[in-house]
Amino acid sequence: MIGQLIFGVLLIAGIILFYKNASKIYRNIRLGKSLDRSDRPSERLKVMLLVAFGQKKMFKKPIPAILHLFVYVGFCIINIEMLEIVIDGLFGTHRVLSFMGGFYDFLIFSFEILAFLVLMGCVVFAVRRNILKLKRLNQSELDNWPKTDANLILTAEILLMAAFLLMNAADYKLQQLGAAHYHAVGSFPISQYIASWLPDQVSTLIGIERGAWWFHIIGVLAFLNYLPISKHLHIILAFPNTYFSNLEPKGKFENMPSVTAEVQVMLDPSLPPPTGEPTRFGVKDVQDLTWKNLLDAYTCTECGRCTAACPANMTGKLLSPRKIMMDTRDRLTDVGLNIDKNGEFVDDGKSLLDTHISREEIWACTSCNACVEQxxxxxxxxxxxxxxRQYAVMEESQAPASVNNMFSNLENNGAPWKYAQADRANWANQ
Structure with missing residues (x-):
């Protein structure tokens, strides 16, 4: 009864803590400007099923995609067993779902195979990151906490899967020994081999089985509450993020509503002037971004595929699209903490532009959309x-000399080049 009480308290505390942290993330995302992404629901659902559930874009790199699929599918399906663990923990039962007979055996068999694949996948990922040191997984923006975060998650997943298999191994051996309450049930294709290494004393085996059981459930609850401060929040947010994807062609440039309103008034004085607070042109801080941009920042997996495909980064320029997303998330986290402390946002003298993202970074971008595609x-x-960029140009009139020259040519010649419009076709006469 004491064990059931402790389990119940831990379960409720873990869920409440996760809800509290998730609520703060939801609040932070809602700091962004409104954006309507409710159109074309069937198309959006298709994108989510293909990209988030189906891992479609991962398979541009087949080997890591297959390993990631093992981890993704395995971790999701194995946690179906959490239903049985929760029931057993609350009511003091043991393998309560075993009444399903042969289907239960099939489930345990599948869980074991998937647990082994998850474990192996995480080991390979750890080797690629820390021993082979793949370039995109070891760039400067991943120094310190991001690298530690990735390794903590890989270690946690390895330990959780190892605990699951060890629990089953001890359970299997206790079944073989005819221990009380450990009736023969389940199929253990992996842990039956681990069982041969375990001692034969029933009391020791029960201690191992119960210890691994508690480690697994506490580990899952700890993992759940670690997600809000980790890049692995994408486990949850990938689904809404892909559902609310921009369905327009990647090269389509949307006019700023605030600019459109100002221009319309200039062209037609009979129209009423824009009302409300003076509008900021462009983005200086995270509050100027849309809620979808902020959801993007929290969903970023830090995989670096965007940076690896970025032509500016390839040529040694400062820009890294991954760092742009990480910096946006870091600034949004700071703003959220500011609100928690003061009840509302109090100007801290910082901003996304300059404090987190430099001018050199934003002007290095070729706007080729390679990062978006990858x-x-x-x-x-x-x-x-x-x-x-829009803020730097339209609010501050600050742009590189080459961009200012282009603006001047557009104003004087109606084209980005120095020669007059009448001379544009001269090349055809050569």
Whole structure:
């Protein structure tokens, strides 16, 4: 009864804590500007099923995609067993779902195979990251906490799967020994081999089985509450993020509503002037971004596929689309903590532009959309970069000399080049 009480308290505390942290993330995302992404629901559902559930864009790199699929499917399906663990923990039963007979045996068999694949996948990922040191997994923006975060998650998943298999191994051996309450049930294709290494004393085996059981459930609850401060929040957010993807062609540039309103008044004085607060042109801080941009930031997996495909980054320029998303998330986290402390946002003298993202970074972008195309969960760093540029030009009149020259040519010649419009076709006469 004491064990059931402890389990119940831990379960309720873990769920409440996760809800509290998830609520703060939801609040932070809602700090962004409104954006309507409710259109074309059937098309959006298809995108979510293909990209988030089906891992479609991951398979541009087949080997890591297959390993990720093992981890993704395995971790999701194995946690179906959490239903049985919760029932057993609350009511003091043991393998309460075993009444399903042969189907239960099939489930345990499948869970074991998947647990082994998850464990192996995580080991390979750890080797690629820490021993082979793949370039995109070891760039400067991943120094310190991001690298630690990735390794903590891989270690946690390895330990959780190892605990699951060890629990089953001890259970299997207790069944073989005819221990009380451990009736023969389940199929153990992996843990039956681990069982041969375990001692034959029933009391020791029960201690191992119960210890692994508690480690597994506490580990899952700890993992659940670690997600809100980890890049692995994409486990949850990948699904809404892909559902609310931009369905328009990637090269389509949307006019800013605030600019459109101002221009309409200039062209037609009979129209009423824009009302409300003076509108900021472009993006200076995270509050100027849309809620979808902020959802993108929280969904970023830090996989680096965007940066690996970025032509500016390839040529040694400072820009890294992954860093743009990480910086946006870091700034949004700071703003959220500011609100928690003061009840509302109090100006801290910082902003997304300059404090987190430099001018050199935003002007290095070629706006080619390679990062958008490569992202496995449809994140769009380019929208943030363009918004920051718009603020620099339209609010501050600050742009590189080459851009200012282009603006001057557009104003004087109606084209980006120095020669007059009348001379545009001269090349055809050569």
């Amino acid at each position: 992202c496995p969960v449809n994140i769009n760093p380019l929208e943030i970069i363009i918004g920051l």
